[in-house]
Amino acid sequence: MGLSKLNSLYREVILDHADHPRHKHDLENSTNMITLKNPTCGDVINLSIAMDDQDKIADIGFSGDGCTISQSSASMMTDAVMGKDKETALRMAKTFSDMVMGTEHPQADLDELGDAAILSSIMSFPARIKCATLAWWALQRALLEEDAPTDEEEA
Amino acid sequence: MAAKNLDLRQDFPILNQKVNDEQLVYLDNAATAQRPTAVTDSLVHFYQTDNANVHRGVHTLAERATEDYENARRKVQRFINAAEPEEVIFTKGTTDGLNLVASTYGEANIQAGDEIVISIMEHHSNLIPWQQLAIKKHATLKYIGLTADGELDMADAAEKITDKTKIVAIAHASNVMGVINPLAELAKLAHQHGAIIVGDGAQAVPHLAVDVQALDVDFYAFSGHKMMGPTGIGALYGKRALLEAMPPYQFGGEMIDFVHEQDSTWAQLPYKFEAGTQNIAGAVGLGTAVDYLTNVGMANVEAHEQAIVDYLLPKLVADPDLEVYGPHDPAKHTGVIAFNVKGIHPHDIATALDMEGVAVRAGHHCAQPLMTYLGLVATARASFYLYNTQQDADRLLVALAETKEFFNHGAVKA
Numbered sequence: 295m296g297l298s299k300l301n302s303l304y305r306e307v308i309l310d311h312a313d314h315p316r317h318k319h320d321l322e323n324s325t326n327m328i329t330l331k332n333p334t335c336g337d338v339i340n341l342s343i344a345m346d347d348q349d350k351i352a353d354i355g356f357s358g359d360g361c362t363i364s365q366s367s368a369s370m371m372t373d374a375v376m377g378k379d380k381e382t383a384l385r386m387a388k389t390f391s392d393m394v395m396g397t398e399h400p401q402a403d404l405d406e407l408g409d410a411a412i413l414s415s416i417m418s419f420p421a422r423i424k425c426a427t428l429a430w431w432a433l434q435r436a437l438l439e440e441d442a443p444t445d446e447e448e449a
Numbered sequence: 450m451a452a453k454n455l456d457l458r459q460d461f462p463i464l465n466q467k468v469n470d471e472q473l474v475y476l477d478n479a480a481t482a483q484r485p486t487a488v489t490d491s492l493v494h495f496y497q498t499d500n501a502n503v504h505r506g507v508h509t510l511a512e513r514a515t516e517d518y519e520n521a522r523r524k525v526q527r528f529i530n531a532a533e534p535e536e537v538i539f540t541k542g543t544t545d546g547l548n549l550v551a552s553t554y555g556e557a558n559i560q561a562g563d564e565i566v567i568s569i570m571e572h573h574s575n576l577i578p579w580q581q582l583a584i585k586k587h588a589t590l591k592y593i594g595l596t597a598d599g600e601l602d603m604a605d606a607a608e609k610i611t612d613k614t615k616i617v618a619i620a621h622a623s624n625v626m627g628v629i630n631p632l633a634e635l636a637k638l639a640h641q642h643g644a645i646i647v648g649d650g651a652q653a654v655p656h657l658a659v660d661v662q663a664l665d666v667d668f669y670a671f672s673g674h675k676m677m678g679p680t681g682i683g684a685l686y687g688k689r690a691l692l693e694a695m696p697p698y699q700f701g702g703e704m705i706d707f708v709h710e711q712d713s714t715w716a717q718l719p720y721k722f723e724a725g726t727q728n729i730a731g732a733v734g735l736g737t738a739v740d741y742l743t744n745v746g747m748a749n750v751e752a753h754e755q756a757i758v759d760y761l762l763p764k765l766v767a768d769p770d771l772e773v774y775g776p777h778d779p780a781k782h783t784g785v786i787a788f789n790v791k792g793i794h795p796h797d798i799a800t801a802l803d804m805e806g807v808a809v810r811a812g813h814h815c816a817q818p819l820m821t822y823l824g825l826v827a828t829a830r831a832s833f834y835l836y837n838t839q840q841d842a843d844r845l846l847v848a849l850a851e852t853k854e855f856f857n858h859g860a861v862k863a
Binding site: 421 | 793794804806812817827851852856
């Protein structure tokens with residue numbers, strides 16, 4: 295079998311997001327910020343979000359260090375939730391977590407995830423699921439704990 | 450040393466399987482080794498014929514189980530050349546042994562202003578117990594640094610170890626840098642300053658002949674599972690005089706001499722440090738692993754692993770896409786080889802190698818301060834043992850070449 299199976303994980307769109315990550319910068323005027331670590335591998339994500347007065351994500355950016363999967367997942371996540379309201383973004387994070395754990399969702403939910411839906415392929419690589427979910431956990435935490443201090447947390 | 454080609458694969462049924470449709474090449478031995486049939490058989494034999502609690506019963510099985518358990522202790526004693534079996538305490542593993550020393554000897558002897566000296570290449574298990582002890586006692590924790598090629602900087606050691614130093618704790622062999630540290634020399638240095646020295650033998654005892662008396666270490670901890678024994682069993686060596694003077698680690702059954710309503714007295718060594726029913730079968734299995742290694746001969750194990758390193762390391766070092774950590778001279782490098790491939794995250798490397806049937810570790814290897822010191826987030830790591838072969842090294846090289854090709858060029862075109 296060899297590396298041909300890798301094609302299902304490292305799809306073109308995933309590699310493209312990893313090589314050319316979208317929104318990879320820290321926001322200067324963020325309303326919500328969080329740093330999450332994956333202690334098993336040392337991956338780090340700093341996520342900053344600017345919510346507008348209608349509780350919509352006006353801007354979002356990330357920085358940090360990680361593997362192809364975690365970087366590309368963060369890029370796809372920021373693409374997907376840009377402009378969404380808090381409730382929708384949280385629902386999308388839930389859909390993503392469910393999807394990578396193999397829970398079925400209506401096609402409409404998956405469509406909402408945009409490129410990120412392609413990471414359902416991570417299911418066949420259980421050791422890498424955390425790499426894909428790190429960015430979405432950070433989103434959830436940042437949105438739910440807007441008053442929380444922005445110190446380091448471990449995912 | 451002449452390369453001795455060991456051929457032991459038939460003793461390890463787990464190696465005879467396909468992973469992702471490829472013949473398994475197991476190169477994660479620094480995390481845990483595989484067990485030969487002799488070890489798993491000895492566990493089954495113990496549970497099916499001799500099982501009972503030790504040191505208590507009057508009946509025949511209890512006598513047999515006790516004899517099995519104490520035989521295992523004597524095997525470990527001879528294996529590391531401890532002066533007497535009472536100096537060998539069974540533990541859960543290296544972490545447990547090091548915590549035992551920190552919470553008994555350390556608790557009783559470290560005071561505010563004292564210094565504890567470790568190295569920057571320590572595994573978390575030989576770092577956090579001392580860090581927390583230092584915090585609790587208002588002592589200072591100092592780190593010995595590395596030389597440019599990744600060896601322990603002995604000039605720095607001579608500066609860091611002073612008359613204020615009470616404990617020096619150092620890995621005998623590194624789980625990342627692939628070096629063997631000069632423990633005997635460090636012991637001498639520590640003793641000159643009136644300090645004691647603790648050796649972390651987790652990566653050493655499985656791979657080289659260890660003589661605790663020749664090293665003149667005061668304590669020495671190691672794990673069974675990295676030397677083909679069961680998980681959850683390990684041993685702590687301590688010099689008798691030190692162990693005698695130390696307070697117990699845990700309280701309960703087995704470790705007492707006499708218990709009154711308001712006070713108690715403690716059992717003799719080594720039982721003072723073995724509270725509660727111990728991992729009896731684990732000890733038996735560890736004894737069998739010691740027998741297995743003794744039969745092969747530690748000199749042969751060393752020579753076999755060195756031959757693989759002599760073959761593989763120059764090839765990895767010569768690859769301009771690879772960064773190999775630790776000394777690049779094979780004579781100074783053990784079978785633990787940490788590396789990175791430029792432009793590819795180690796996690797992606799490990800997944801790709803796994804698709805080729807090659808099991809390696811990726812991550813910070815429980816040595817986060819070392820990663821920070823080296824300016825790294827993580828590395829990949831291939832680690833070899835006595836059942837690995839030159840063919841395994843070749844499989845790693847081919848899989849690495851294909852991985853680079855996949856990520857750099859052919860990714861989605863296949």
